[in-house]
Amino acid sequence: MDIPWKGLWFVTNLLIALAYFVISYVLRKWSGFVRSEYAWLFGAFIGACGLHHLWMAFAVFNSRIPYSMTMQSVIDTVTMVISVVTAALVSIDAWRTRHPVGKS
Numbered sequence: 209m210d211i212p213w214k215g216l217w218f219v220t221n222l223l224i225a226l227a228y229f230v231i232s233y234v235l236r237k238w239s240g241f242v243r244s245e246y247a248w249l250f251g252a253f254i255g256a257c258g259l260h261h262l263w264m265a266f267a268v269f270n271s272r273i274p275y276s277m278t279m280q281s282v283i284d285t286v287t288m289v290i291s292v293v294t295a296a297l298v299s300i301d302a303w304r305t306r307h308p309v310g311k312s
Contacts, residue, residue: 214268221265228258246301249294256287 232255260283267276 218265218268221261221268225258225261225265228254228261232258246294246298249290249297253287253290253294256283256290259283260287 232251260280263280263283267280270276
């Protein structure tokens with residue numbers, strides 16, 4: 209990878225991570241934005257996405273570190289678990305809202 213591209217990759221991933229962390233912070237503080245029981249899940253998901261991009265910014269210049277891919281795999285797995293759980297719970301709740309039990 210050329211050095212100018214490394215700089216661009218680093219800056220863009222760092223700014224994306226910062227945006228994700230700000231969104232996560234706002235979601236935790238402004239619980240009226242989403243239903244309170246899901247606010248922490250959305251915050252965790254957004255925070256995990258931010259961590260992914262923060263690690264990508266770090267990995268651009270440290271790709272030779274042996275644990276780089278292992279750490280990326282751990283971060284991606286945590287992000288995947290949080291996102292799948294969030295999507296499942298929100299989908300189930302949306303379905304139940306549209307199809308309430310005992311109502312015709």
